[in-house]
Amino acid sequence: MRLVPPRVVPPAKPLGRLAFAARFVRNPLEVVPREAYEADFFRAEEGAARAWVMGPALLKQVLLDEREKFHKLTQIRLLSPLLGHGLLTSEGAEWKWQRQACAPMFRHHDLLGFVPVFVRAAQGLLARWRTPPRSVQQVDRDITRATFEVISATLLPSADATIGPVLEQSIATFQRSGGWAQLYASVRAPHWLPRPGISAGRRAVVALRAAVAALIRERRAGGGPDDLMQRLMVARDPESGQAMDDARLIDNLLTFYLAGHETTARALCWTLYLLSRSPEWSAALGEEVARVAGGEPVAAAHIERLVLVQQVLKESMRLYPPVPMMSRQAVADTTLGGHAIRAGSSVIIPIYAIQRHAARWEDPHAFDPARFAPEREAALGRYQYLPFGAGPRICIGMAFAMIEATAILAALLQQARFSPAPGPEPYPLARVTLLPRGGLSLRVSFK
Ligand code: HEM
Structure with a gap:
């Protein structure tokens, strides 16, 4: 059965300045113009400070060949x-x-060693969802908590009790001020302009950085296990031989916490939503997991054999990319596809629209994981599907995320089935990541 899940419909006519700003605050995906789904390049008028780039050759130019600009x-x-x-x-x-310095921490082979941690997180979710009498669960909230536990347990196992709760709370506050922060960042407004939620956001940041600083002091005094923090502390700049100072250590620990759990949670959440609406794919995945893992817990050796599970995850990240938009700013004058780009102007890379582009995807808004069957996937262009970005700044956690999401999804499907719960359909809302607006509740039943 053909499934066309909820999507953002582009504005019928070009938006004026005020309408653009108002919509941007509400949901940045609502300002993505119709042309972003159809053309390779779009600018409201020649010379405008914002250009939308969708064509593979142009994306390659921005993200790879001329990335220094x-x-x-x-x-x-x-x-x-x-x-x-x-x-x-x-x-x-x-x-x-x-x-x-960070690359060695993400070697594929080492990451497979984390599979038991991923599976434990899934089992924790199942245990929570089994507790009677509720069968409707707030899946988005619970999954985000589970991926947060995963990042804590894999990257900083000694720390979760100390900074976990502070971190969780502060990130939520920061997120709430996100819509405004994004707007002000993109129009380069002066810092003194009043912004709703900004002082709560600032307080959250101070609390968060203080918690991590305390952790680092503790570590410097006492040493510790071989976790991410330890590896970052001993990393050296190959040219100068310098180590990271405390500020840089805090920056990177927070980066991995933040970049490393919410994105994967969104991918899993939208995938469960799609499976709840697709009994066929749900059944196919259930069969595959049973065939590959039998009754045993999902293990590292199973991951690459869970082919359909990965197809569904990839199709889910096509329709609902956890990072729906990226941008770059030109630091030198250049041209893109014959259009002059002035230093200081912005290039928007609307991943969400690129992955639904009419020229490159058949029936672009329909859920069809068969697009990622191995032989068909090999025929896809490098720059038409980019949930993890592309070029040298491609997501460093890509393999981590794919292994984690595959293991968690397979472990969930070994025991549970997901179906619709009463309430409105989730609608894609872009904050820094792509949320289901109003959260996602699903009915969870057990075999
Ligand atoms: C489904 C999950 C994920 C998605 C969709 C995702 C997506 C992305 C994207 C699109 C970028 C590039 C941004 C840009 O070029 O402007 C990126 C960068 C990054 N991601 Fe991920 N990510 C995911 C999971 C993770 C995980 C698990 C980690 C860490 C454990 C992580 C850490 C990072 C870091 C540190 C960068 C910056 C890399 C650099 O600039 O060199 N991400 N991610």
């Missing part, structure tokens, strides 16, 4: 109050050495 100024402006100048929020040489 396109920096992440807006993202850095938006996130640096929280994440300082860590891996996600730095540029140039500063970025490069941090990327080199």
Whole structure:
């Protein structure tokens, strides 16, 4: 049966300045123009400070070939109050050495060693959902908690009791001020302008950084196990031989916490939503998991054999990319597809629209995991599907996230089935990540 799940419909006519700003605050996906779903390049008028880039060759130019001309100024402006100048929020040489220092922590083979942690998180979810008498569960909230436990247990096992609750609370507060922060960052408003929620956001950041600083002091005094924090503390800049100072350590720990749990939670959440509406794929996945894992707990050796599970995850991240938009700012004059781009202007990469582009996807809004069957996936262009970005700044946690999501989804499907609960359909809402507006409740039943 053909399933076309809820989507954002582009504005019928071009938006004026005020309408653009109002919609942007409400949901940045609602300002994505119709052309973003149909053209390779779009600008409201020649010379405008904002250009939308969707064509594969142009994306390659921005993200790979001419990346030194396109920096992440807006993202850095938006996130640096929280994440300082860590891996996600730095540029140039500063970025490069941090990327080199962090890369060894994400080797595929080592990541497979985390599968038991991922499966334990899924079992924790199942135990919570089994508790009578409720069968309707707030899936988005519970999954976010589970992926948070995973990131704590894999990256900083010694710390969860200390900073877990502070971190969770502060991130929620920061998130609530997100819509405004994004708008102000993109129009480069002066800092003194009043912004709803901004002082709560600032307080959350101070509390969060203080909690992590305390943890680092403790560690410096006493040593500790071989976790991410330890590895970051001993990492050295290959050129200068310098270690990370405390501020940079805090930046990166928070970066991994923040970038590493919410995104994966969104991917899982939208996937369960889609499965709840697709009995066929739900049954196919249930059969695959039974065939591959039998009655045993999902293990590292099963991951690559869970082919359909991964197909569904990929299709879910096509329709609902956890990071729905990226942007870059030109730091030098250049051209893109014959259009002059002035230094200081923004290039928006609307992943959400690119992955539903009429020229490159058949029946683009329909849920069809068969698009990612191995032989068909191999034929996809590198820049038409980019939930993890592309080029040298591609998500460093991509393999981590795929293994984690596969293991958790398979472990859930070994025991549970998901079906619709009463209430409105979830609607995609872009904050920093793509949320189901109003949360996601599903009926969970057990075999
Ligand atoms: C489904 C899950 C995930 C999605 C969809 C996702 C998506 C992305 C995207 C699109 C970018 C590129 C942003 C840009 O170029 O502007 C990115 C970067 C990044 N991600 Fe992920 N991510 C996921 C999971 C993770 C995990 C699990 C971690 C860490 C454990 C992580 C850590 C990072 C970091 C540190 C960067 C910055 C890399 C750099 O600039 O060198 N992500 N992610």
